[in-house]
Amino acid sequence: xxxxxxxxxxxxxxxxxxxxxxxxxxxxxxxGLYGGDGIRLAGAEGGPFPSHQPxxxxxxxxTFNQLNEIISAQIGAIPFxxxxxxxxxxxxxxxxxxxxxxxxxxxxxxxxxxTIGKGRFNAxxxxxxxKYDEYLGEDLDNFTVVALHDPRTLPxxxxxxxxxxxxVNIALNLDININAVVFAGTYGATDRLDIGFLVPFADVxxxxxxxxxxxxxxxxxxxxNVHTFEDGPESPDDNxxxxxxxxxxxxxxxxxxxxxxxxHNLAVALQLKTATGDDEDFLGTGDxxxxxxxxxxxxxxxxxxxxxxxxxxNFNDSDQNSIEYAAGFDFGVQRxxxxxxxxxxxxxxxxxxxxxxxxxxxxxxxxxxxxxxxxANLLVPLNDDxxxxxxxxxxxxxxxx
Amino acid sequence: xxxLKLITRGLVTRxxxxxxxxxxxxASQSNAExxxxxxxxxxxxxxxxxxxxxxxxxxxxxxxxxxxxxxxxPETVRDIRDQQPDLIVAIGVLAAEFAQQQLSxxxxxxxxVPKPRSYGLTGQNIAGISLDIPIEQQLTVxxxxxxxxxxxxxxxxxxxxxxxVEEARRVATESGLVVHSREVTSRKGVPxxxxxxxxxxxxxxxxxxxxxxxxxxxSFKFLLLTSFEHNLPFLAxxxxxxxxxxxxxxxxDYTDVGRQGCDLANAVTSGRTSLASLNVVVPAKINLSINxxxxxxxxLSIPDEIVDxxxxxxx
Numbered sequence: 001x002x003x004x005x006x007x008x009x010x011x012x013x014x015x016x017x018x019x020x021x022x023x024x025x026x027x028x029x030x031x032g033l034y035g036g037d038g039i040r041l042a043g044a045e046g047g048p049f050p051s052h053q054p055x056x057x058x059x060x061x062x063t064f065n066q067l068n069e070i071i072s073a074q075i076g077a078i079p080f081x082x083x084x085x086x087x088x089x090x091x092x093x094x095x096x097x098x099x100x101x102x103x104x105x106x107x108x109x110x111x112x113x114x115t116i117g118k119g120r121f122n123a124x125x126x127x128x129x130x131k132y133d134e135y136l137g138e139d140l141d142n143f144t145v146v147a148l149h150d151p152r153t154l155p156x157x158x159x160x161x162x163x164x165x166x167x168v169n170i171a172l173n174l175d176i177n178i179n180a181v182v183f184a185g186t187y188g189a190t191d192r193l194d195i196g197f198l199v200p201f202a203d204v205x206x207x208x209x210x211x212x213x214x215x216x217x218x219x220x221x222x223x224x225n226v227h228t229f230e231d232g233p234e235s236p237d238d239n240x241x242x243x244x245x246x247x248x249x250x251x252x253x254x255x256x257x258x259x260x261x262x263x264h265n266l267a268v269a270l271q272l273k274t275a276t277g278d279d280e281d282f283l284g285t286g287d288x289x290x291x292x293x294x295x296x297x298x299x300x301x302x303x304x305x306x307x308x309x310x311x312x313x314n315f316n317d318s319d320q321n322s323i324e325y326a327a328g329f330d331f332g333v334q335r336x337x338x339x340x341x342x343x344x345x346x347x348x349x350x351x352x353x354x355x356x357x358x359x360x361x362x363x364x365x366x367x368x369x370x371x372x373x374x375x376a377n378l379l380v381p382l383n384d385d386x387x388x389x390x391x392x393x394x395x396x397x398x399x400x401x
Numbered sequence: 402x403x404x405l406k407l408i409t410r411g412l413v414t415r416x417x418x419x420x421x422x423x424x425x426x427x428a429s430q431s432n433a434e435x436x437x438x439x440x441x442x443x444x445x446x447x448x449x450x451x452x453x454x455x456x457x458x459x460x461x462x463x464x465x466x467x468x469x470x471x472x473x474x475p476e477t478v479r480d481i482r483d484q485q486p487d488l489i490v491a492i493g494v495l496a497a498e499f500a501q502q503q504l505s506x507x508x509x510x511x512x513x514v515p516k517p518r519s520y521g522l523t524g525q526n527i528a529g530i531s532l533d534i535p536i537e538q539q540l541t542v543x544x545x546x547x548x549x550x551x552x553x554x555x556x557x558x559x560x561x562x563x564x565x566v567e568e569a570r571r572v573a574t575e576s577g578l579v580v581h582s583r584e585v586t587s588r589k590g591v592p593x594x595x596x597x598x599x600x601x602x603x604x605x606x607x608x609x610x611x612x613x614x615x616x617x618x619x620s621f622k623f624l625l626l627t628s629f630e631h632n633l634p635f636l637a638x639x640x641x642x643x644x645x646x647x648x649x650x651x652x653x654d655y656t657d658v659g660r661q662g663c664d665l666a667n668a669v670t671s672g673r674t675s676l677a678s679l680n681v682v683v684p685a686k687i688n689l690s691i692n693x694x695x696x697x698x699x700x701l702s703i704p705d706e707i708v709d710x711x712x713x714x715x716x
Binding site (some may be wrong): 096097099191222299 | 441444450482491493494495513515516532533567611613614618621622623629639641642646652694705
């Protein structure tokens with residue numbers, strides 16, 4: 001184990017060294033479309049309407065900004081549960097002693113109350129890859145944003161009238177691919193206390209294509225088309241792209257196995273997410289959060305249901321404070337463990353976008369030999385809120401020392 | 402060191418019967434014309450015993466599998482009778498009871514049976530090897546490991562393991578040890594019983610006996626953690642517990658039990674001994690498992706010569 005650490009650090013350093021090659025930050029790609037100052041069409045003159053330089057603004061930059069903010073949020077959804085080997089046995093009357101039965105290696109995304117034991121160390125290397133597919137239920141291959149006419153062309157300045165009611169629909173084709181390599185470690189400081197860390201390295205590739213179309217409002221009384229791209233300063237089409245690679249938001253965690261009785265197991269955990277990832281390149285969220293978590297699990301032989309309930313405090317934006325929850329079970333069969341969980345997050349002071357995220361996780365762990373465990377997991381969205389991927393796949397390699 | 406090895410091999414404690422084993426040990430394969438070997442069902446430990454038996458005896462063995470069916474099947478009974486074996490070797494409780502009930506006119510040697518008398522496996526025509534490790538042997542080994550061992554603590558259900566504790570008290574008294582105990586009737590009583598034992602008695606080690614009222618997946622963690630908190634050696638009933646933190650255990654070597662079965666089979670079929678005189682034989686080879694990490698954790702120094710005798714050492 002000790003000898004392998006330098007090689008892991010070297011690989012991480014190479015990955016870090018390759019980051020930030022492009023000058024433009026990824027979070028400027030979308031707002032930077034069409035010059036970043038809205039869409040200007042061909043001058044409108046010589047018609048039954050006042051001459052003016054049509055100027056359409058995206059109403060929002062808000063929509064773009066919110067999209068930007070949550071792109072990096074999913075990178076934080078990396079499995080951090082260590083596979084403590086569960087220990088299950090039964091009394092065999094025919095042998096007159098106890099025999100071991102199939103053990104469960106624990107859940108993948110959620111937590112169970114057990115700790116790994118004093119002096120033990122669990123190392124986990126995982127690979128996660130996914131592509132964002134939908135935003136607020138809309139396909140990212142054809143995501144429409146509406147740009148509105150500057151209202152100051154015709155009086156009054158704060159109300160749109162006549163041809164000011166025309167809009168420019170911008171059909172965006174967003175291609176956002178994320179790959180992450182994550183190294184996590186958990187150490188049993190005492191038999192009841194685990195401390196751990198998670199270090200992600202992410203690669204974010206973003207391509208944006210846009211096609212703008214003028215839409216004449218039915219309430220526009222002007223009989224001719226006032227607005228057109230033809231001979232105008234801008235093309236209806238625009239595109240941008242970029243790639244960023246580097247360190248994501250590092251997580252630190254402690255878990256204490258507080259209550260252990262015949263029937264019930266209760267643990268408390270504290271997870272600190274730092275803002276080490278560059279949020280401008282979507283490598284991190286830019287926020288520091290603290291998440292206390294209550295973990296309940298109970299083992300019935302090889303079957304262990306679990307419930308997690310937590311509250312995440314966002315030190316940079318209290319509106320993003322959220323309730324975090326998970327429920328599921330893991331079941332051990334010979335050298336395999338099947339883990340199923342429902343994971344959710346609910347913002348307290350939500351703004352109506354990505355307030356409630358619910359995912360389903362299904363995975364399997366396999367102990368081929370010794371203390372090695374291989375994990376494969378799929379995460380699927382169970383609701384439409386926020387920016388979502390249809391499928392997030394993760395494979396991981398673990399070893400217990 | 403040599404004495405300890407002999408003890409763990411059970412040779413000193415059962416002299417006459419083991420003298421027969423010395424004689425039988427010179428036989429490299431079965432002298433019987435035929436042996437009907439009946440397995441209770443597919444089970445790892447049974448397969449280990451059969452492997453040991455077959456490797457030692459080799460020829461003339463016909464295997465039958467009851468596949469867990471109580472009483473076997475009429476076909477199996479017929480097939481065995483048709484074979485007219487010189488000896489039936491029954492692997493496990495189910496097979497032994499089957500042979501006793503359905504084939505009582507044949508000589509039966511059972512192997513891999515715990516507490517055979519509790520199953521009524523006695524008679525002129527039946528005898529065999531139990532899985533029970535003599536208490537005297539256990540205490541001798543544990544005293545060699547934990548050199549200041551004077552008092553053992555044990556929690557038990559009188560209905561299930563009262564006989565073991567009673568035997569332990571008798572043996573302990575003879576060897577200057579004390580056994581402090583607390584009774585429980587359900588697993589819910591285990592934590593309180595352990596706390597009372599630790600509060601009211603001075604014990605030098607916690608002894609786990611095969612009692613499934615006391616030892617459950619939930620209670621084991623509690624027992625183990627408590628033993629760590631009090632730096633108490635935790636002497637377990639199986640190697641599976643040593644692997645996850647108990648200090649030590651003694652378990653029969655199932656493969657060697659099979660080989661021992663072959664030796665006895667040879668002695669019986671050749672007329673050197675009889676089933677009536679054998680009665681219940683204890684396992685010849687007992688495996689000691691030690692967890693040195695646990696020993697360090699509780700501040701216990703186990704003599705190197707003891708560690709050298711261990712079959713399994715977890716570091």
